[in-house]
Amino acid sequence: MEVVLAIVIGFLYGGGLYLMMRRNLIQLIIGLGLLSHGANLLIFTAGGLRKGGAPILADGEKVFSTIPADPLPQALILTSIVISFAVTAFALVLFLRTYQTVGTDDVDELKETETE
Amino acid sequence: MTLLPSLPITIPLAGAVLCMLFRRNIRAQKGIALFTSFLILLTSLTIFASTKDGTIAVMNVGDWPAPFGITLAIDMLSSVMLLLVGLLAVGVSAYACFDLDEPRMKFGFFPLMLILLMGVNGAFVTGDLFNLYVWFEVLLTASFILLALGGERAQLAGSIKYVTLNLLSSALFLAGIGILYGMAGTLNLADLAHLVKDGARGDLLTMVAIMFMMAFGIKAGMFPLYFWLPASYPTPPAAVTALFSGLLTKVGAYSMIRMFTLVFDSDPEFLHGLILVGAGLTMLSGVLAATAQYEMRKILAVHIVSQIGYILMGLGLFTELALTGSIIYLAHVIIVKTNLFLVAGAVNRLKGTYDLKKLGGLYSERPGLSLLFIISAMSLAGVPPLSGFFAKITLIIAGIQIESWAIVVVALGVSLLTLYSMTKIWAYVFWKPAPEPLPDLDPMPKGQWFVFLLPMVGYTVISIAIGVFAGPVFDYASEAAAQLMNPQAYIDAVLGGV
Numbered sequence: 001m002e003v004v005l006a007i008v009i010g011f012l013y014g015g016g017l018y019l020m021m022r023r024n025l026i027q028l029i030i031g032l033g034l035l036s037h038g039a040n041l042l043i044f045t046a047g048g049l050r051k052g053g054a055p056i057l058a059d060g061e062k063v064f065s066t067i068p069a070d071p072l073p074q075a076l077i078l079t080s081i082v083i084s085f086a087v088t089a090f091a092l093v094l095f096l097r098t099y100q101t102v103g104t105d106d107v108d109e110l111k112e113t114e115t116e
Numbered sequence: 117m118t119l120l121p122s123l124p125i126t127i128p129l130a131g132a133v134l135c136m137l138f139r140r141n142i143r144a145q146k147g148i149a150l151f152t153s154f155l156i157l158l159t160s161l162t163i164f165a166s167t168k169d170g171t172i173a174v175m176n177v178g179d180w181p182a183p184f185g186i187t188l189a190i191d192m193l194s195s196v197m198l199l200l201v202g203l204l205a206v207g208v209s210a211y212a213c214f215d216l217d218e219p220r221m222k223f224g225f226f227p228l229m230l231i232l233l234m235g236v237n238g239a240f241v242t243g244d245l246f247n248l249y250v251w252f253e254v255l256l257t258a259s260f261i262l263l264a265l266g267g268e269r270a271q272l273a274g275s276i277k278y279v280t281l282n283l284l285s286s287a288l289f290l291a292g293i294g295i296l297y298g299m300a301g302t303l304n305l306a307d308l309a310h311l312v313k314d315g316a317r318g319d320l321l322t323m324v325a326i327m328f329m330m331a332f333g334i335k336a337g338m339f340p341l342y343f344w345l346p347a348s349y350p351t352p353p354a355a356v357t358a359l360f361s362g363l364l365t366k367v368g369a370y371s372m373i374r375m376f377t378l379v380f381d382s383d384p385e386f387l388h389g390l391i392l393v394g395a396g397l398t399m400l401s402g403v404l405a406a407t408a409q410y411e412m413r414k415i416l417a418v419h420i421v422s423q424i425g426y427i428l429m430g431l432g433l434f435t436e437l438a439l440t441g442s443i444i445y446l447a448h449v450i451i452v453k454t455n456l457f458l459v460a461g462a463v464n465r466l467k468g469t470y471d472l473k474k475l476g477g478l479y480s481e482r483p484g485l486s487l488l489f490i491i492s493a494m495s496l497a498g499v500p501p502l503s504g505f506f507a508k509i510t511l512i513i514a515g516i517q518i519e520s521w522a523i524v525v526v527a528l529g530v531s532l533l534t535l536y537s538m539t540k541i542w543a544y545v546f547w548k549p550a551p552e553p554l555p556d557l558d559p560m561p562k563g564q565w566f567v568f569l570l571p572m573v574g575y576t577v578i579s580i581a582i583g584v585f586a587g588p589v590f591d592y593a594s595e596a597a598a599q600l601m602n603p604q605a606y607i608d609a610v611l612g613g614v
Contacts, residue, residue, distance in 0.1 A: 040290075042291050
């Protein structure tokens, strides 16, 4: 399972970085999204994949009979999904506004702030 | 358990919420922002007083015991950073009340500024790695909006670069956190330090350390990851740029110092060597890029990069004296750099341009403003007896002590080039006669002009004071550096000696 997820993560990172290096603003934002998905899955995988139950003790139990899944990576991922949702929403509005003001979605044309 | 360590976070939050309640009333917002800023300064002074003797203020949020819950831990480095945030908050909000245009205030400059301060303070007080990530996102989101607020063409173009690269850095940071959690099973910084010392896997740890170095390097503006900075920082109004230059890159530098003294100190030869090389190149590329600029704000913005190099140089040398130098440099550069941007903003307000070639003759028109500029500029270049001199000399002596000649030569050379850039601004903007006389766009009455200059006067006085009271400042910084070099006290304070 780890191997499959490792390949998926690699694919997401590769695709994300490829899209970020394109000149189109929409591809840029999709690339960013893929990258954050990759990072989330990475946390999930690195936190340990386990087929245990939920980490809740039944009544009267003092120890887990089987080692449960670690809940913390899931909490981390949930937080980072929320953050990346908000940031993506902001980025979309920013890009739309830029498109309306500058009249292009080509990153190469956004050069006026460059320091030559 | 005392609530003190959480106040730097809750006070700006409360201020921001209050500002939002008075959305339509700019006058009330100004008052709330100023009042909150003073409260932030007051809290940070209280914290500073209580951690001055080397105690580490610890708070377990929600009373969850240390490695399981989120811990707030303030050591001497954190408390000096909090103090600087307080000073910056007061000065910049006072300046913004005067200088910022109406539409930007209407669209919520003040609440955003307070949220930004909350994020910065949170990053300085937290003792938990994931919490650090969250604070980074809080301050970044606020800074995204502040940068784009106003929606001018250049601002939007700058924002896109800034947003993209910072999101990339956040993704790297997050991935690093994930791998570190997989290795150590904890995200509490003190607990992480513990486990790494117990001998975690060497090569993987080095790789994760480099991921963190890149993530913080992008945020701090370290070579070769700084290209977003000169493209975005000069675009918003002066108050915003001053706030950004004082705080944002410094949070990156602070995080790097924190992580590479507490957690990733297992392989200093390679990791800190790498930081040192990065620091040298950062200084050099920043200062060289500035020589080609003829726009006041851009010169100053590119110089931020070069200043970051000095801060990282102390971390790269990785001795107690070097870290002392870094801490003094951090304090010095936050104050001085902010002040320079405010002065640049004042020049723009008077003359309506930042262009070196169009400006001129300000020395005869506004001797007071010129004096404020030249003191800060000379301090930045490192002319004795101002604050920059003592910061730089500490770093250079630290470099000589461990015979790291290359970085010493670079640091000295960059200092000279900084002097060149600053005298260039001085000569063009203040000294030479104006090519064509520019009219005063905003002839303020004398009293109002003085109030407008007040934050800048304050910062100049602080910069001189750091130079005059170099002894006590040095003692404090070296104690803070000793805390960083011997993290056992920090670990014990957080984990309660577990």
